[in-house]
Amino acid sequence: MVRLFQVPPAYGLSSGSPFCARIEVFLKLANIPYESVTDADPRKSPKGKVPWIEDGGTVLGDSGFIIEYLTQKYNVELDAGLTDTQRAIAHTAGRMLTETFYWYIVQSRWLEPDNWSSFKRDFLKILPPVIGTLILPMIRKKIRGQINGHGIGLHTRDELWRMCCRDIDVLTTLLGDNDYFFGDKPTTLDGDVYSFLASLVLPPFASPGKDHAKKQAKLMAHCRRMHEQLFPELTFTG
Numbered sequence: 191m192v193r194l195f196q197v198p199p200a201y202g203l204s205s206g207s208p209f210c211a212r213i214e215v216f217l218k219l220a221n222i223p224y225e226s227v228t229d230a231d232p233r234k235s236p237k238g239k240v241p242w243i244e245d246g247g248t249v250l251g252d253s254g255f256i257i258e259y260l261t262q263k264y265n266v267e268l269d270a271g272l273t274d275t276q277r278a279i280a281h282t283a284g285r286m287l288t289e290t291f292y293w294y295i296v297q298s299r300w301l302e303p304d305n306w307s308s309f310k311r312d313f314l315k316i317l318p319p320v321i322g323t324l325i326l327p328m329i330r331k332k333i334r335g336q337i338n339g340h341g342i343g344l345h346t347r348d349e350l351w352r353m354c355c356r357d358i359d360v361l362t363t364l365l366g367d368n369d370y371f372f373g374d375k376p377t378t379l380d381g382d383v384y385s386f387l388a389s390l391v392l393p394p395f396a397s398p399g400k401d402h403a404k405k406q407a408k409l410m411a412h413c414r415r416m417h418e419q420l421f422p423e424l425t426f427t428g
């Protein structure tokens with residue numbers, strides 16, 4: 191059975207990490223049995239990050255490579271009915287979510303001045319006592335270095351949230367009036383959008399991006415539809 195090493199649930203999300211949620215959502219959509227391991231230490235992962243999986247003798251990191259592997263190994267047909275253009279759209283939107291949208295989530299939790307004290311309190315709960323207080327500033331410094339190294343952290347706050355709102359508009363346009371991005375059945379892209387959008391919208395952290403997303407009625411209905419279908423045990427707080 192696939193073992194998924196991930197960050198534990200938080201804020202009504204299956205995982206505090208959108209990348210981990212992406213894999214759990216994919217496993218559920220593809221009906222692949224799995225075991226979730228939530229005390230994962232990223233230092234043990236092949237890429238030094240979560241998520242990673244173990245499947246028989248295979249140990250694999252990075253959500254994109256994991257999805258590629260699972261699709262081949264388990265003959266996943268989720269996207270089988272898509273045209274080449276739809277596949278290209280799904281690929282492009284997936285990259286936007288994992289390579290850019292992720293940083294809006296990071297900003298909302300770690301760097302938005304008004305959210306930091308409550309996120310800090312929550313994050314300390316998953317760190318070892320005493321040591322947690324000492325290492326948290328180091329973790330935050332590392333995250334600041336990562337977002338600046340990416341480049342997005344060098345933008346003004348206003349510019350960053352403008353980018354986020356623009357990306358949300360693109361998702362709204364792609365969804366249109368459909369229940370799911372490519373019609374009446376969920377595909378990989380539905381899982382990707384749900385995992386990242388829910389990670390911005392469900393936690394109790396205000397941001398211009400969250401405000402904007404909440405005004406997109408159809409996108410929010412998609413988020414709720416996916417959430418209730420995949421995680422009926424978790425209350426939807428969006």
Ligand SMILES: N[C@@H](CCC(=O)N[C@@H](CS)C(=O)NCC(=O)O)C(=O)O
Nearest residue numbers: 207208209232239240241252253254
């Ligand atoms: N490209 C990776 C990114 C995963 C990622 O950034 N995970 C974060 C948690 S959301 C992490 O492990 N951060 C720890 C670190 O950077 O040290 C993927 O798609 O899985």
